[in-house]
Amino acid sequence: AQKVTQAQTEISVVEKEDVTLDCVYETRDTTYYLFWYKQPPSGELVFLIRRNSFDEQNEISGRYSWNFQKSTSSFNFTITASQVVDSAVYFCALLTGYSTLTFGKGTMLLVSP
C-alpha cells in the first residue's frame, strides 16, 4: 500500500524566514513519482514539482528547493526567504504504476509580515 505522511499540520513563520516542509512516503514499488502541489486560499491545487524515483538530484527553482533522499524515503521542500504570498496548504503526493495519486494530509504554511 502507498502512503504519504506530512507530519507538520501547520507551520507559522515570519516573512524572510526559511522554512522546510517534510514529506515521508511508503511504497514497495521501485518505480514511482513524487509531487508537490500548493493549494492557496482560492482552492485550486497548483503543481510545483515532479520527481521520479530514479532521479535523486536535488532541485532548485528560485526560492524553492527540494531534497529527495531514497535512503530515508523523504522528499522535503524548502522555501527560502518566505513571503506572505507563500501562505497556502502544501501537499506531497505519491504515484506508482499500481495506484492512483496518493496525497498526504497537507501542511498549512502561514507567513506573517
Place this chain on the structure above:
Amino acid sequence: EAGVAQSPRYKIIEKRQSVAFWCNPISGHATLYWYQQILGQGPKLLIQFQNNGVVDDSQLPKDRFSAERLKGVDSTLKIQPAKLEDSAVYLCASSGTGFLNEKLFFGSGTQLSVL
C-alpha cells in the same frame, strides 16, 4: 489559456437531497478527474475519465455517486441521496494525455455542505 472551470462554487443541501457538480476541463485535455477533499485531508480520487470512458472508479461510492463525461469534454458528478459525510470540497482536474506521471491542472472546487 483558460483553466479548469467548476460550478457552483458553493452548495448547501439537506441530507437525502440530490446535488450535481459541473466541470469543464482545459480545452484539449483528454483526461478528467474528480477528487473529494474532506476538511483537513488531502484530495482522494473518486473517478478518472480518459476521453468519455471510465479508467478508474474504484473509490466511487456507486450506490449514491455517479459521474458522466458526455462527448469527452464536460463532466457532471452527482450525489443522490446525499449524506452528512459527503460534506467536502469536490475538485475537478484535467491533464493533457493521461500519462500516469503527468501533472494535473485543478479547478477551484465546489464546497458542499450537507446539513
